Amino acid sequence: MPASPDWRTEARATLVLSLPIVFTNLSQMALALTETALLGHLGTEALAGGMLAVSLYFALLAPGLGLAFAAAPLQAQVRGAGRLVGGAGRGWVRGMRRATRSALWAVGAALLPSWLLLWQTEAVLRALGQDPVLAALAQAYARAAMFGMPGFCAFVVLRGFLAAMERPAGAMWISLAAVMLNLPIAWALIFPMGLGVAGAGLALSLANWGMVIATLVLIRRDRVFRRFRLLGRAWRPQPARMREVFVVGLPIAAAMLLEIGVFSAAALAMGWFGAAAVAAHAIAIQTASATFMVPMGIGQAATARVGLAAGALDAAGAARAGWVAIGLGATFMAAMAVMLVTMSPVIAWAFLNPADATAAEVAALGATLLVVAGFFQLGDGIQVVTAGALRGLKDTRVPMLFAALGYWGIGLPFGLLVAHVGGLGPMGVWVGLGVGLAIVAALMLRRWRTVSRRGLG
Template sequence: MDAGTTLPARPGWAAEARATAALAGPIVLTNLSQIALALTETLMLGRLGTRELAAGMLAVSLQFALLAPGFGLALAAAPLQAQARGAGRLGGGAGRGWVRAMRRASRAALWAAAIALLPAWILLWEAAAVLRALGQEPALAALAQDYTRAALFGMPAFCGFVVLRGFLAAMERPAAAMWISFGAVALNVPLAWALIFPAGLGVFGAGLSIAIANGGMLAALVLVVLRDRVFRRFALLGRLWRPDWPRIREVFVVGLPISGVLVLEIGVFSAAALAMGWFGAVAVAAHAIAIQAASATFMVPMGIGQAATARVGLAIGGGDRAGAARAGWSAVALGAAFMASMAVTLVLASPFIAWAFLDATDPRAAEVAALGATLLVIAGFFQLGDGVQVVAAGALRGLKDTRVPMLFAALGYWVLGLPVGLALAHPAGFGPPGIWVGLGVGLAIVAGLMLLRWRRLSG
C-alpha cells in the first residue's frame, strides 16, 4: 500500500478504542522494554550493595532531569508528523507536501534535541559536584558520577530513537521499534552483568551498558528507516547536516512546553530522590525500589498517551474533530482502567516487590524492604492520577496544545505537591513516606486539570 493512501475510517467508540489499543500495544511494549533496561541494572546494583543501589538511583534521577529538555523536543516531532500525515490523508495522499513536512519535522527535532543536550552533558560530566551542591553525601555523589559519565554518551542516541519512533507511530507501524527494544533488553542483561561483575566496573559498568544499548537501538532503527520500501522514500536523514531553522523554531515552539512538563515531572521525582538523600542511604534505596516499580507501570499509560498523540494528530490533520475527541477519550479510558488494576497490585504485593530488588544477606536489606513496601503502597494510591494525567497530556499534544499543560504541571508538582511532601516529611514528622504522599497529591491535581483542559478543547 502506498504511504499516502487514504486508510479506511474507524467510526464509533468501540472501533476507536480498538484502533488506539492496536497502536498503543507496540509503543507500550517499547516503553516497558526501555524501562526494563534500567530495572535490570537496578536489580544488579542492588546485589552489589545498598550504597551502589542508592548511587545508581541518584545518578539516574539527575540524568533524567537533565535529559528532559532533549527528550521533550524529540517528542515534539510526533504531533507534527501525525498532523502532516493526516493532511496527506485528507488530500487522498496527493502531492509530496506532506512527505516533505514529515521529513522536515523529523530532521528539525533531531537538531533541536542535540542543541538541548549540550548543557546536560557538561553538568552530567561534573555530576559529583552538582550532587554535593544539592546536599548529597560525597561518597554517594562520586559513585553516581561514575554512572553519569558513562551513560551520557547514550543520550543523543536515545533522543534520536524517540524521534524515529514517533515517525513510525505516525505511520501506524510501531512494531519495528518494539522488536528493536526487545533485542536491546536481551543483549543488555548479559552485557550489564559482565561489565558490573566480572569486569569489576560496578556502577560505571551499569552506565556504560545503558549507553551501548541506546546506541544500538538507534543504529537498528536507522537501518529500518533506510531499508524499508515505504520509509526510505521519506529520506528522513537526507541532508541532515543542514539545519532547517524555520522548522527547528517550530519544534522549539511545540517542544519546549513538552520539555517543561517533563522537566517539572521528572524534576519533582528527582527532587524527591534528593530529599530522600537527607534521610540516608536506606531511604534512597527504598525510594529507588518504589520509583522503579511505579515507573514500570507508568510506561503503559505513557505509551497509550503517545498513541493518543498520533491518533488525535491524524484526525485533526484530516479535519475530523469528532474523531479526535473519540481518540482522546478512548485513550484516557484505556489508561485509567489499566492503572486502576496496577493500584491494587502495588498495594497487595508491596512486600514481595520490595524484596525482589534486594540481597537478603545485606545487613540493611530488611530495613530497606520495610520502607520500600510502605512507599509502594503509597504509589499504589496515586496510580490512577498518574495514568490519567499522562494520557490526557498525550491527547493534548495531538492538538499541539502544550503550553497550558506545562503550567498545570508547574502548579501541581512544584507549587502544591512537593511543598506538601516536604512539609509532611519534616515539620509533620512523617519522614520519607510524607514525600511520597505529596507526590500523589500533585499528580491528582495535574490529572484533574488535564482532563478539564481536554474536555474544553475537544468538545
C-alpha cells in the same frame, strides 16, 4: 449504553497502535529496572548512588526528550493532512522528513548544556547536600551514561515517525532485543569486569545507540519508509521548521522537566534520610515507573490518533480518540493500584540481596512507599494520557503550567512539610508526590474537556 461502532473502532485502533508502543516503553523501562536490580545486588550504597545518578540523568534528559516528543504531533498532523488530500504529491513526504530532521537538530542543541552539568555530577550532588560517597558513585554512573542520551532521543524521534505511519512494531522488537542484550552486557561490565556503577551507565549508553542504529537500518531496508529519506541532507538545518519544533517542544520539555524534576528532587530529599531511604525510593520509583510506561504508551498513541484526526480536520474524531485513550489508561492503572497495594513486600524484596545487612530495613520502607505509590496510580495514568491527547492538538503550554502548579507549587512543598514537620519521614515525600499527581490529573482532564469541545477552528 453500549459503545457505538465509531467508539469501538477507535478503541481497537488505539489498542493496535498503542500495544507496540507500550511494549517499547516497557522495554526501555526494563533497561533501568534490570540495572537497578543488578546494582541492588552489588550493595545498598551502589543502588543509592545509581539512583541519585539516574534521577539527575533523567532530569537533564528532559529538554532533549521533550523536543524529541514534539516530533510526534508534527509528523502525525503532516500525515493526516496528506490523507485529507488523498496522499497526492510529495509535499507531505517532504513534510515528514523535515519534521524528523528538525527535531533531531533541536535535540542535539538542547543536550549540550545537559552534558556539561552531568559531567560535574559529584559537585552538583555535594552542593545539594548529598553524601560524598554516594555522590562519587553517582558521577561514575552519569559520566558513562550521558553519552547515550543523544541516541535515546534520536530513537524517540524515529519511533514517533513509525507511530505516525501507524507501524510502531519495529521499534518494539528493537527495544525488546536491546533488553535481552543489555542484561548480560550490564552484568559482565558490573561484576566480572569490575566496573561497578560505571559499568551500568556504560551498558545503558550502548543499549541506546544500539536501538537508534537498528531503527535506522529498519527504515532504510523498508520499501515504504525508504522513500522518506529521513536523514537526507541532514547537515542542513531548517530554521523555520526548527522554530516550530521549539514552539511545540519547549513546553513539553518544560512539563517533563517539572515532572521528572519533582521525582528527582524527591530522590535528593530521600538522601537527607540516609542511604536506606534512597535505596527504598529507588525500588518504589522504578516499579511505579514501570507501570507508568503503559499509560505513557497509550498517551503516545493518543498523540498520533488525535494528530491524524486534527490534520484531517476531523474535530469529532480527535475528541473521540482522546477520550478513548484516557479511558484505557485509567482502567489499566486502576488494576496496577490494586497490585502495588497487595504485593508490595514481594516486589520490594525482588530488588535486594537478602545477605545485605541493610536489606530488611530497605525492604520494609520500600514496601511502604510502594503502597503509597499504589494510591496515586490512577491520577498518574490519567494525567499522562491526557497530556498525550493534548499534544496531538499541539496544546502544550497550558499543561506545562499545570505541571508547575501541581508538582512544584503544591505537591513537593506539601510532601516536605508532612515529611519533616508532620513526622512522616520518607513516606511523607511520597504522599506529596501523590497529591501533586492528583491535582495535575484533574486540571488536565478539565483542559481536555474544554479543548475537545471547542473543535479545531
